[in-house]
Amino acid sequence: MVIKTKKSSPKKRKTAPARGKQAKITKAKTPADKSNFSNFEPYKLKKGEKYLNESQEKHLKKILVDWRKTLMEEVDKTVNYLQDEASNFPDPADRAAQEEEFSIELRTRDRERKLIRKIDDTLEKLEQGDYGYCDSCGIEIGLRRLEARPTAEKCVDCKSLDEIRERQLGS
Numbered sequence: 001m002v003i004k005t006k007k008s009s010p011k012k013r014k015t016a017p018a019r020g021k022q023a024k025i026t027k028a029k030t031p032a033d034k035s036n037f038s039n040f041e042p043y044k045l046k047k048g049e050k051y052l053n054e055s056q057e058k059h060l061k062k063i064l065v066d067w068r069k070t071l072m073e074e075v076d077k078t079v080n081y082l083q084d085e086a087s088n089f090p091d092p093a094d095r096a097a098q099e100e101e102f103s104i105e106l107r108t109r110d111r112e113r114k115l116i117r118k119i120d121d122t123l124e125k126l127e128q129g130d131y132g133y134c135d136s137c138g139i140e141i142g143l144r145r146l147e148a149r150p151t152a153e154k155c156v157d158c159k160s161l162d163e164i165r166e167r168q169l170g171s
């Protein structure tokens with residue numbers, strides 16, 4: 001297996017980065033797993049603001065749409081990556097390593113595709129005004145939870161209960 005090292009930039013700046021401009025983050029070559037979502041600008045709540053008013057909905061919709069876009073790009077990248085790396089290794093150990101790597105990539109892609117479908121469903125719910133309330137108990141899921149998990153269908157309490165039940169059934 002060929003291991004590619006990341007090229008490091010020869011130039012090193014001592015001065016602080018210019019204000020207003022954000023430093024670009026260089027991405028690793030291997031497609032990253034983006035199923036854990038964390039890239040968003042927190043919503044600035046005004047006093048007495050109504051839950052899921054128009055601007056909050058707009059904010060959450062943007063998070064969902066941006067996330068979807070990132071996932072789509074990841075899926076494309078994975079496809080390209082698999083095509084680029086697909087080569088025949090004469091050594092069975094190398095071949096096995098590559099197959100293992102590919103199956104991880106495919107699983108990641110599968111997860112990303114499922115997430116994209118889930119995001120589509122969520123956007124649909126948002127469109128129909130059927131978003132942001134717990135599927136089990138009906139209470140507000142909460143803006144902060146929705147920001148961190150925009151596809152959440154349950155409140156923290158119901159989700160925790162589900163997880164406890166799953167653990168009990170699973171063991």
Ligand SMILES: [Zn+2]
Nearest residue numbers: 134137155158
């Ligand atoms: Zn609930």
